[in-house]
Amino acid sequence: MHAVQLHAFGPPENLRYEEVPDPVPGAGQVRIAVEAAGVHLVDTTLRAGKYEGGPMPAPELPTIPGREVAGTVDALGDGTDPAWLGRRVVAHLGMVPGGYAGAAVTDAARLHALPDGLDAAAAVAMIGTGRTTVGILRLAELRAADTVVVLAAAGGIGTLVVQYARQLGATVVGAAGGAEKTERVRSLGAGLAVDYGRPEWTREVRDFLGGAGATVVLDSVGGGLARAAVGLLAPGGRHLVYGWSSGEPLRFADSELAERGITSRVVVGPALQKFTGTPEGMRALETEALEAAADGRLRPAVQRFPLADAAGAHRALESRATMGKVVLIP
Template identity: 60%
Template sequence: MHAIRLHAFGPAENLRYETVPDPAPKPGQVRITVAAAGVHLIDTAIRKGQPGPFPLPELPTVPGREVAGTVDAVGADVDPSWIGKRVVAHLGMVPGGYAELAVTEVARLHEIPANLDAAEAVAMIGTGRTTLGVLQFTELSRDSIAIVTAAAGGIGTLLVQYAKNVGATVIGLAGGPAKVALVQQNGADLAVDYRQPGWTQQVRDFLGDRTATVLFDSVGGEIAYAGIDLLGKGGQHLIYGGSGTDPKAVGTPTYSADELAARGVTSELVVGQAMIQRAGGDLRGLEDRAMAEATAGRLRPAVQRFPLAEAATAHHALETRGTTGKVVLIP
């Protein structure tokens, strides 16, 4: 089979498209003919050799932890009726997704509903799971005013949809006119280009005498600082990433506890262990909910596809914030 392999930590160009032996499912596992493999920002950190929520793998390695496709073989003790079924799975701590074939435990499988293609299913099993996990930390309603950073991204797209579904007012922030247009098409009440000077005044003019109640933040840095200033008393700053370049962007509250208290707002990291604990350790439950929302048509992921052989290009585009929606590799 063909797969992307990483032989040395470093730049995106270290991702190589190679021929490797086909994997075989062990007892309790299935093999999937991959139709789509998810790319995550964490994949780019691992590729660089940066420690994070997942341990650095032994090299060479096949990156990727989200796959969708069709079961083509099963291991011992696995019901053979799985063969031929369209499935999606998060591989957990074990990489191997950037390939034409991948193996995983049968317990990780979800059948793909008829109304989703493989790339959309991959988006929901990873990005959808995280979106539902982030939403555990707030209660959105018709009275909510939500600001979503990176609103044209994979999670941002789903957060805008979810908030609109419950009747909240949604302000989507994105970089550049093309992304702003996508946020508008996705239903945001106001879409703003945060690269333009005076964008915060545009938001204030829209809000009038109102203030935002929650800031969904995957960017950090100066955008987060500005967004917090748009929150009213009791507002929440929920951090689920740090794609910005500011050192203050990654994984820590933007303001000190005293500064937050003076503003009457809270700031917390809502991914990683915080999300797992809030879910009671049940990540499978979040996956089930994400797939159910997509099956019902309430959440529809945005997807940007790259050929598997162009994984390096996909990594570079993701790192430079040149993508929209969930990035997916197609073998």
């Protein structure tokens, strides 16, 4: 089969599209003929050799990156339920890489049957990014009365958050970079879509809100953009953090939160352990995310790249040139 391998940590060009032996499922495992494989921002950090302090170990080289796949089960290991053979499935591989390939092996316990009407790429988006979004939204406890500012609103999580908040009845402001992304956010139902690359974007938000402040900022960017967004919060507002793609989280002076009457909370990592601390809890998030996509409540945005162009996918993701979940197609 063909796969993308990393032989040395470094730039995207180190990802090589090569012929490798087909994987063989062990006891209790299946092999999936991959139709779509997810690319996560953490994949780029692992590839560069800069991942430190997170839950995943640095991979041993050479490695085939990727942990989210969808496709058809084409081989079974000893003791695996024969009913899985030939079924279309989606799975998160966990801490074990191997997704950027024509076939991948995983434990049968990780499989979800692909819901009717949900294509492989959308399923891949929901099994990883979707499950994280469901957990974030549980912790965020958004209400219909909220006015929500979503940073990176055209991203994989951002597009799902905008849809959820809008369906809830909240007032939604989606901020993204560039005209194409803001148009995408507008199409998702945001009351206002703004380009946060424009210096006057916060004034546009204030004008839209008629002088009232936001009640929630959902922040995956950090840095100066997060600082500007937090400036839009009314007293009592909440700053909820689920990433810092700028490279640094927003930091507050000791007295700033109390003086402004706002709160700031990270809703990923240890906070999500409330839901992800057990396999059962993780699987419940995955099931909820897949069902929400299958019945049309949440529509994941997907940007496809050929498997052979995994390096291009990494470059686009690192330069913030993507919209939605990045998916490789063998």
